[in-house]
Amino acid sequence: MAHTITADCTGCLACLRQCPTEAITGARDALHVITPALCVDCGVCGFVCADAAVLDAAGALVPRLPRDRRPRPIFDETLCNGCALCVEFCPFDCIEVLGPRYLGRAWLSEPMRCVSCSECELICIKGAVRMEPIPLRQLDPTAALARLRALAEAES
Amino acid sequence: MRVAIGSGSCGLAAGAAAVRAAFTEGVRAMGLEVPVVPTGCHGPCYREVTVRVGKVLYGNVTPDRAQDILRAHFADGPPVLDLSLLRGAEAVDAGVGAFFAAQQRVVLRRCGEVDPTDLSDFLRHGGLTGWRRALELGAEGALGEVEAAGLRGRGGGGFPTARKWGLARRAPGDRVLVCTGDEGDPGAFMDRNLLEGDPFAVLEGMLIAALVIGATEGIVYVREEYPLAVERIEAAIGALREAGVPGPELSLELRVFRGAGAFVCGEETALIASLEGRRGHPRVRPPYPVEQGLHGRPTCVNNVETLANVAAILSDGAPAWRRNGTARSPGTKVFSLTGDVRRTGMIEVPLGTSLRTVVEDIGGGSPRGVALKAAQIGGPSGGCVPTALFDTPIDYEALVETGAIMGSGGLVVMDQRTCMVDVARYFLDFTQRESCGKCSIGRIGTRRLLEALERLCSGQGNAADLERLETLSEEVRKGSLCGLCGSAPNPILTTLRHFREEYEAHLQARCPGGGCRGLITFGIDPYNCEGCERCFEQCPVTAIAKDGLLIALTLDAGTCIRCGGCEAVCPFGAIEVS
Numbered sequence: 001m002a003h004t005i006t007a008d009c010t011g012c013l014a015c016l017r018q019c020p021t022e023a024i025t026g027a028r029d030a031l032h033v034i035t036p037a038l039c040v041d042c043g044v045c046g047f048v049c050a051d052a053a054v055l056d057a058a059g060a061l062v063p064r065l066p067r068d069r070r071p072r073p074i075f076d077e078t079l080c081n082g083c084a085l086c087v088e089f090c091p092f093d094c095i096e097v098l099g100p101r102y103l104g105r106a107w108l109s110e111p112m113r114c115v116s117c118s119e120c121e122l123i124c125i126k127g128a129v130r131m132e133p134i135p136l137r138q139l140d141p142t143a144a145l146a147r148l149r150a151l152a153e154a155e156s
Numbered sequence: 157m158r159v160a161i162g163s164g165s166c167g168l169a170a171g172a173a174a175v176r177a178a179f180t181e182g183v184r185a186m187g188l189e190v191p192v193v194p195t196g197c198h199g200p201c202y203r204e205v206t207v208r209v210g211k212v213l214y215g216n217v218t219p220d221r222a223q224d225i226l227r228a229h230f231a232d233g234p235p236v237l238d239l240s241l242l243r244g245a246e247a248v249d250a251g252v253g254a255f256f257a258a259q260q261r262v263v264l265r266r267c268g269e270v271d272p273t274d275l276s277d278f279l280r281h282g283g284l285t286g287w288r289r290a291l292e293l294g295a296e297g298a299l300g301e302v303e304a305a306g307l308r309g310r311g312g313g314g315f316p317t318a319r320k321w322g323l324a325r326r327a328p329g330d331r332v333l334v335c336t337g338d339e340g341d342p343g344a345f346m347d348r349n350l351l352e353g354d355p356f357a358v359l360e361g362m363l364i365a366a367l368v369i370g371a372t373e374g375i376v377y378v379r380e381e382y383p384l385a386v387e388r389i390e391a392a393i394g395a396l397r398e399a400g401v402p403g404p405e406l407s408l409e410l411r412v413f414r415g416a417g418a419f420v421c422g423e424e425t426a427l428i429a430s431l432e433g434r435r436g437h438p439r440v441r442p443p444y445p446v447e448q449g450l451h452g453r454p455t456c457v458n459n460v461e462t463l464a465n466v467a468a469i470l471s472d473g474a475p476a477w478r479r480n481g482t483a484r485s486p487g488t489k490v491f492s493l494t495g496d497v498r499r500t501g502m503i504e505v506p507l508g509t510s511l512r513t514v515v516e517d518i519g520g521g522s523p524r525g526v527a528l529k530a531a532q533i534g535g536p537s538g539g540c541v542p543t544a545l546f547d548t549p550i551d552y553e554a555l556v557e558t559g560a561i562m563g564s565g566g567l568v569v570m571d572q573r574t575c576m577v578d579v580a581r582y583f584l585d586f587t588q589r590e591s592c593g594k595c596s597i598g599r600i601g602t603r604r605l606l607e608a609l610e611r612l613c614s615g616q617g618n619a620a621d622l623e624r625l626e627t628l629s630e631e632v633r634k635g636s637l638c639g640l641c642g643s644a645p646n647p648i649l650t651t652l653r654h655f656r657e658e659y660e661a662h663l664q665a666r667c668p669g670g671g672c673r674g675l676i677t678f679g680i681d682p683y684n685c686e687g688c689e690r691c692f693e694q695c696p697v698t699a700i701a702k703d704g705l706l707i708a709l710t711l712d713a714g715t716c717i718r719c720g721g722c723e724a725v726c727p728f729g730a731i732e733v734s
Contacts (some may be wrong), residue, residue, distance in 0.1 A: 012727050015671035028693070046688050066728070067707070068683040093705075099407065112682065112706050123276035136683045 001057035286470030311459030341535025344566030361463025534563025539650030575671025598641030615665030618673015
């Protein structure tokens with residue numbers, strides 16, 4: 001199954017640039033097309049779309065969700081072991097691990113690059129990633145890093 | 157059954173000529189005996205090109221859809237639902253349904269229905285019945301009918317037409333009738349559409365007026381900027397002459413005079429000066445033109461829409477015509493609805509209809525989904541009516557109470573993203589340039605008013621400017637020779653009255669509406685930008701930069717020239733104006 005783009009598309013290229021699997025092809029002002037084999041049904045194209053032109057796998061319209069209101073990954077520090085699978089999977093390099101692999105913790109280091117594709121949540125074998133609609137402007141990577149550092153220091 | 161292509165200037169600009177060619181070709185290819193005729197504007201200009209086939213009105217018609225539409229009507233093709241607007245009175249498109257629901261088309265009843273170049277078509281649609289009835293009633297009777305109808309001049313002033321005619325017919329001398337289509341208000345296109353869409357109705361009104369006042373010469377004054385209107389009215393005069401109308405009962409020579417497009421020539425004494433071949437300068441009244449006008453002859457000046465109404469009154473009878481409108485302001489009024497509304501176009505509503513009905517029900521509110529702020533009614537002589545007063549009924553007196561005037565019928569709607577000081581500046585810039593320069597208070601007064609507004613709009617204004625706007629406006633209003641400069645301060649006075657806080661914000665170099673280019677800065681909201689790069693491609697000065705890694709783009713306020721192009725193209729509303 002895959003998402004599809006309707007004729008309402010005005011060809012703004014926004015979904016194409018944010019698709020985590022580069023499944024969308026198209027040119028400026030031309031109808032964009034999703035390659036079904038590449039689509040992972042993450043729904044980002046629908047969140048982005050200002051033309052209400054994206055249908056999900058079931059054929060329902062995906063409502064627009066402004067970037068500020070989209071879900072972002074929250075890492076549970078008690079479950080995460082820093083295996084870095086999410087770091088490797090993240091298509092936009094938003095995640096980093098603090099500390100050595102398998103002994104550290106992951107954190108969202110570049111929230112402004114995150115498109116809310118939920119790939120990190122899907123790949124996490126520890127169930128440590130949760131997608132929550134935290135306003136983008138409340139996500140402060142420096143504060144998050146400082147908190148993790150303090151936590152690591154307290155443990156060692 | 158026939159195919160009527162909306163071929164007013166609006167339709168032609170949207171490609172009506174190509175659509176007509178496609179329909180003509182389609183009809184020929186299918187071997188049909190269906191006439192394809194160009195008509196005037198159908199009304200919903202926002203859905204041009206409009207085409208009527210039988211009972212169905214289509215919108216946004218392109219040449220490649222002509223085949224589909226023809227097949228739907230004349231072969232066994234499926235109905236073209238995506239372009240259908242109306243089927244008879246039933247709305248297929250909800251928006252267009254709402255557009256027409258509150259309207260009452262009396263003057264515009266044939267506009268879009270008849271072929272404006274064909275007299276026989278006009279006659280088939282009930283044309284000249286008013287003229288024939290006027291002949292039966294005689295001059296006295298026809299005047300009585302117009303008086304009973306209570307028709308008031310549709311050019312702006314609202315002077316009772318019958319009274320004007322009464323004065324004109326009593327004046328001794330060789331009388332002249334002038335029909336003025338010198339429509340100069342920004343945002344007004346009623347007269348043009350009427351002359352383009354139903355020129356015979358205007359001429360019918362002229363015949364009746366000439367009969368009543370006993371005029372021997374009838375002049376249609378149209379501005380040169382309306383080439384199609386000039387062409388159609390000239391053709392219509394020729395067609396009437398060929399058909400022998402008027403007959404022996406009235407000796408009337410009709411002709412067209414092309415104005416050079418000066419706004420002041422909408423003022424009747426300036427218009428007469430222009431007809432005499434002189435500069436369009438107004439003169440002191442009295443003597444009024446009805447006593448001494450063109451070359452010293454008694455001259456009756458009536459507006460295009462007034463005369464079209466006369467034809468309707470005589471053909472329907474005064475009681476039927478009076479059913480629309482209020483006691484003080486009977487009848488209907490044509491408006492050109494433009495600005496920040498979803499549905500723009502030519503509308504006609506009974507007088508007394510509230511502005512809210514016109515703006516919200518017919519117009520459909522702001523297209524940007526922003527709250528509305530005001531409606532500018534009456535052009536540069538009119539004023540801005542704030543949303544709080546939208547329940548004001550549209551009649552001559554009620555509008556004057558808000559500070560605006562009925563005017564000729566331009567109605568420009570503005571939403572929250574409009575700066576009212578900038579609006580006042582725009583209109584003063586217009587009247588200052590259009591001021592004829594004859595009287596000093598008009599010439600210099602409008603100049604000084606404009607300068608004060610320009611200072612405010614660039615953040616250089618001070619409290620003295622605000623005070624000067626008030627006192628000088630009053631002086632210009634009282635001291636000007638004619639209505640042009642006399643009403644020029646109206647946009648300032650009404651915005652000052654209803655939006656004073658915006659003026660005060662400009663004293664602190666702030667523009668709450670975001671309309672003054674000198675006082676605003678543009679920026680990109682990084683939390684909303686989706687990185688489509690439309691603004692990047694639009695920006696003429698490359699003030700917008702993209703970072704390959706980040707989604708959001710950035711805007712350099714130093715390089716930005718505040719053209720607003722990015723804001724116009726952003727699909728996400730991520731351009732911030734502050």
